[in-house]
Amino acid sequence: MEFFADYAGFLLKLVSVALVIGFLLTMMSGGKRKSQPGSLSVTKLNEHYDAMKVELDRQLLDKKALKSLEKEKKKKEKLEKKEQKKEPAVAESADKKRLYVLDFDGDIKASAVESLREEITAVLSVAKPQDEVVVRLESGGGVVHGYGLAASQLQRVREASIPLTICVDKVAASGGYMMACVADKIIAAPFAILGSIGVVAQIPNVHRLLDKSLIDVELHTAGRYKRTLTMLGENTDEGREKFKQDLEDTHGLFKRFVSGQRPQLDIEDIATGDTWYGSEALENKLVDVVMTSDAYLVSHYHETEVVHVVYKQPKGMAERLGLSFFSVVEQKAVSWFSRLAQSRGY
Incomplete structure (x- = not known):
């Protein structure tokens, strides 16, 4: 009990200090809040791939074999430089061919679209028609407007006549597939x-519980369909029907979008909300190739400059403070519970 009392006291002091510091920092920066630009990170994946290969050769080959390999490599580089001098135009053209790799890890709000829009803007400012944009997409879907915007950002690549490839290693369902079908x-x-070309929505309703507790909830609206279903008030059959109709309309919009991007699909057969694994998706024409993103990128390392582009959003003061606070709490909690476990022989 003494341990828990001490621990509770420590947490209370820590929270109090964090709140005071957060309040002071917010007040200090309140009049100076301006949108700070993020940072763009560009990594040449070819160099990373070559570095791993060189390290493995160094660790696995004996001195004689390693020396022979290095000699052969230098001979090849010398020959390539000689060919470039003979055909500079061809060499220059080859140098300009690039494959831009972007990542989209989607949550229910499609929050990653904020970075995606910046990355696409940056890439389109330098990309050429012979280049290619590859998006490694992972998402189980989410809100319609969020993923609709994300899909629209990808359409910017298509409209710029830059080849767009989507790689899915784990999941691209619902809103995730809405993005993927643009490629x-x-x-x-x-x-x-x-897959999962469907629409779902659910709203909990606690009206009967409130009614049983003699609690009234008043909801006033202007407009017949300003509110169809509510969480607290009594829902009507008319409201339910309108809500269902809205879902059907959204589903119809979803189907038209997918079929417009991939006309080879039998949209009525596919748009049931069902999902398929990669090999099955190929049979149903949801995808074009069954392969991992790693295999696809490796196949381009020898002929294309592969660059990974990441836009990092700036963190606000509150977010940075919150992360620091929870980090301190976690470290202290682990320390205290470790001591407790040791003292009791766990």
Whole structure:
């Protein structure tokens, strides 16, 4: 009991200090809040791939074999430089061919679209028609407007006449597939999950519980369909029917969008809300190739400059403070419970 009392006291002091510091920092920066630009990170994946290969050769080959390999490599580089001098135009053209790799890890709000829009803007400012944009997409879907915006960002690549490839290693369902279908080519791992072309919504209603407790809830609206279903008030059959109709309308919009991007699909057969694994998705024409994103990128390392582009959003003061606070609490909690476990022989 003494341990828990001490621990509770420590947490209370820590929370109090964090709140005071947070309040002071917010007051200090309140009049200076301006949107701070994020940072763009560009990594050449070819160099990373070559570095791993060189390290493995160094660890696995004996001195004689390693020396022979290095000699052969230098000979090859010398020959390439000689060819470039003979045909500079061809060499220059080859140098300009790039494959831009972007990542989209989607949550229910499609929050990653904020970084995606910046990354696409940056890539389109330098990309050429012979280049390619590859998006490694992972998402189980979410809100319609969020994923609709994300799909629209990908359409910017298509409109710029830059080839767009979507790679799905795990899941691209519902809103995730809405994004994927924009691509010129969809590549999925054998056991990736794709599809779920449907719409779902649920709203809890506690009206009967409140009514039993003699609690009234008043809801006033202007407009017949300003509110169809509510969480607290009594829902009507008319409101339910309108809500269902809205879902059907959204589903129809979803189907038209997908069929417009991939006319080869039998949309009425596919748009049931069902999902398929990669190999099955290929049979149903939801994807074009069954392959992992790693295999696809490796196949381009020898002929294309592959660059990974990441836009990092700036963190606000409150977010940074929150992360620091929870980090301190976690470390202290682990320390205290470790001591407790040791003292009791756990």
